[in-house]
Amino acid sequence: MKSAQKRCRAVVQTGEIHMTHKFPHKKWILLGMSCVAAAILAFALRANAAAADEIAKLAAVMDWKQGTVVADIGAGDGNYAFAAADVVGTSGKVFATEIDKEKLAKLRDEITKRSLKNVQVVESGDAETNLAATCCDAIFLRRVYHHLTKPLEFDASILRSLKPGGKLAIIDFPPHPEYGRVKGVPKDREDHGIQQKILIDELGKAGFQVEKIVEDWPTTDYCILFVKK
Secondary structure, three states: OHHHHHHHHHHHHHOHHHOOOOOOHHHHHHHHHHHHHHHHHHHHHHHHHHHHHHHHHHHHHHOOOOOOEEEEEOOOOOHHHHHHHHHHOOOOEEEEEEOOHHHHHHHHHHHHHHOOOOEEEEEOOOOOOOOOOOOEEEEEEEOOHHHOOOHHHHHHHHHHHEEEEEEEEEEEOOOEHHHOOOOOOOOOOOOEOOOHHHHHHHHHHHOEEEEEEEOOOOOOOEEEEEEEO
């Protein structure tokens, strides 16, 4: 990958991109393809490393250990669920939930490719996690809560899915006007994101108690840790 990246940079820096007599057409195509592949691989490696780092921090905050049962609500591409699976080990379990059909299919394919036995995909709904009652020690939502269109119903479902004393972590960010308001969310939302007060009030009504607020989270996010009363 590094050699391909160096050659891509060298071509641009030396101006060889205009000297077609030095590189036949087919070689340019191959070089271009190698540059794209190198960029994609580099991005994937950075994303995986970022997920692993953030999950390590989350695991410490939520006190995960070998054998812990965790749910990643709105798992997306699965990077955070897969990183969580490494932490809880083969004696633990991770439920990776998604509502999007295409993402669900990709999650299942990736789990098969990686031969992961401790990760299970669950199709969620807009008002239900579709997780079994009291199945989880810990649940987290990363940049997902502000997308919930039925937060009160969904919060109640999260509560049912947690064991007594189970923990919930919400990782999210304050509203960003430049991103635009999310379609279908409650009227008290401001732009894209969610105020901590709204989040805390809603989950308090569902039966959660705030245990800790972590402000120094990666990027501009915050992390609020709740416990099932």
